[in-house]
Amino acid sequence: MMKTQSPLLSRRTMLRLGAVSVSMLMIPRIAAATEDEMNEAINAMFGDRVITEGRVNVDLPPIAENGFSVPIDIFIDSPMTEDDYVKQIVVFSPRNPLPVLAQYHLTPMSGRADVSARIRLGGTQSIRVIAEMNDGTLWSGAKQTLVTLAACVID
Amino acid sequence: MRLLAACFLFVGAACSPQTTQREPDFPIEASLRVSGSSFLTPETVAQQNDDFENPGYLWVERGADLFEQGETSCEGCHKNGLEGVATHYPAFDTGTQTLVNLEGRINLCRTRHQGLTALPYESDQLLSLTAFVAEQSRGLPISVEVTPQTQSAFESGGAYFMTRRGQLNLACTQCHDDNWGKQLRGDTISQGHSNGFPAYRFEWEDFGSLHRRLHDCDTGVRAEPMELGSQTYIDLEFYLAVRASGLELESPGIRR
Amino acid sequence: MTTIRLSVPETADRGEIIELRAMIQHEMESGFRFGSRGEMIPQDIITKFECFYNGTLVFSSDFHPGVAANPILKFYARANESGSFEFVWTDQNGQSWSDSAQIEVS
Numbered sequence: 001m002m003k004t005q006s007p008l009l010s011r012r013t014m015l016r017l018g019a020v021s022v023s024m025l026m027i028p029r030i031a032a033a034t035e036d037e038m039n040e041a042i043n044a045m046f047g048d049r050v051i052t053e054g055r056v057n058v059d060l061p062p063i064a065e066n067g068f069s070v071p072i073d074i075f076i077d078s079p080m081t082e083d084d085y086v087k088q089i090v091v092f093s094p095r096n097p098l099p100v101l102a103q104y105h106l107t108p109m110s111g112r113a114d115v116s117a118r119i120r121l122g123g124t125q126s127i128r129v130i131a132e133m134n135d136g137t138l139w140s141g142a143k144q145t146l147v148t149l150a151a152c153v154i155d
Numbered sequence: 156m157r158l159l160a161a162c163f164l165f166v167g168a169a170c171s172p173q174t175t176q177r178e179p180d181f182p183i184e185a186s187l188r189v190s191g192s193s194f195l196t197p198e199t200v201a202q203q204n205d206d207f208e209n210p211g212y213l214w215v216e217r218g219a220d221l222f223e224q225g226e227t228s229c230e231g232c233h234k235n236g237l238e239g240v241a242t243h244y245p246a247f248d249t250g251t252q253t254l255v256n257l258e259g260r261i262n263l264c265r266t267r268h269q270g271l272t273a274l275p276y277e278s279d280q281l282l283s284l285t286a287f288v289a290e291q292s293r294g295l296p297i298s299v300e301v302t303p304q305t306q307s308a309f310e311s312g313g314a315y316f317m318t319r320r321g322q323l324n325l326a327c328t329q330c331h332d333d334n335w336g337k338q339l340r341g342d343t344i345s346q347g348h349s350n351g352f353p354a355y356r357f358e359w360e361d362f363g364s365l366h367r368r369l370h371d372c373d374t375g376v377r378a379e380p381m382e383l384g385s386q387t388y389i390d391l392e393f394y395l396a397v398r399a400s401g402l403e404l405e406s407p408g409i410r411r
Numbered sequence: 412m413t414t415i416r417l418s419v420p421e422t423a424d425r426g427e428i429i430e431l432r433a434m435i436q437h438e439m440e441s442g443f444r445f446g447s448r449g450e451m452i453p454q455d456i457i458t459k460f461e462c463f464y465n466g467t468l469v470f471s472s473d474f475h476p477g478v479a480a481n482p483i484l485k486f487y488a489r490a491n492e493s494g495s496f497e498f499v500w501t502d503q504n505g506q507s508w509s510d511s512a513q514i515e516v517s
Contacts, residue, residue, distance in 0.1 A: 068357035069479040101477030109469040111428035111489035118479035148341035210481045213436045360480035
């Protein structure tokens, strides 16, 4: 529902609200990972093996409520049989303090390569997901999400 | 826009049951009152409404366990459940001649009927029991009226809501009556209703009481917050409950 | 006290792919937050999640500080036989919590 008759913020109140947001945001900043650090982490895990884009579908809300608990769904196109299945899924971030967020290990008994979870995001970023198949091939997908800050970050 | 508002008023008046008692006047007229959940993303609303995905149910479930425990269990005296009860709180307790909220009522049952000590405010056990009782009123409209016995609590709660405080010199009403719907650094200010609580807040990464939320708003304007469970906050909670009457109880709510 | 919630279908057809959901109450303290006096709050997280189907590991996960508090997971399994699904969470100090649910496969 839209508000129809709100009195406009007076300039004075506006300034005060501005002060609120700044003071409410005094969380000390932790050095965040960078794109390079993420790539290093990918390299540490998979060496110089070829990573092909595709087969990995990453679903994140376009705008997250905030960064504390963002729903992520990962679906990989795979028959999930004894001969052809997804062995491992790794979620990477270029902006969180640590570049590896979570790893999932699947088996042919999984039946379907589909995992949903909730992750923390230290800001707007493009999450990269790499899937390792049982034959050793690597596939990847990515999704960008906008993380708006909460106004009242207290304590 | 005017016309739209007028239509809303009309529909609201046509649908709402006639109340005998005259409702107190609030800056936001009844037909424009909306829950805090209308300012959340559709994903979060869906999570709130899904009994499994909603993390608040971790506390509801624990509360259900606690409800059955012990020799004189809560269950023993409340076999028929407590559906609808939470919609009437805070309520006046004749025994102590005080206004108590749900947490206070549960603690009264512990001391009065179970011979146990009161649980500390915001303890996991008290939160869990409160969540379990509140959940039984999920989807029911809040229904709290001012009576002669609660008139003074309503007035002091209302005064707290209207009074500027803190280094930023802001009153609750300035944010939640005058500026709801506006952005405050990535957050949208809601009307500041109590119907989602106790609630799971992402920012807390935890489940908490309404008083914890009030504490956050007081701290936010750099005011000295009140003690959780204090009479000041119970009076304020009462004012908020009258103000939120008609809105559906959503506990365990999910909030940013 | 740690509360666990599971969602496992009570019945399934043989070979059916079923949805499993599991949630545990845990703060997943990241080790990247500061307390009110500016001190770093030490990391305290669950590091491993495992799902066993009649004793066989069918799915597992490594949690890092980027996993949200009160972690929830949804994943799938092929229902081949009646029995139980056991879910086990282990934290960084080796403490673990588990719960299980029965399934009837026909």
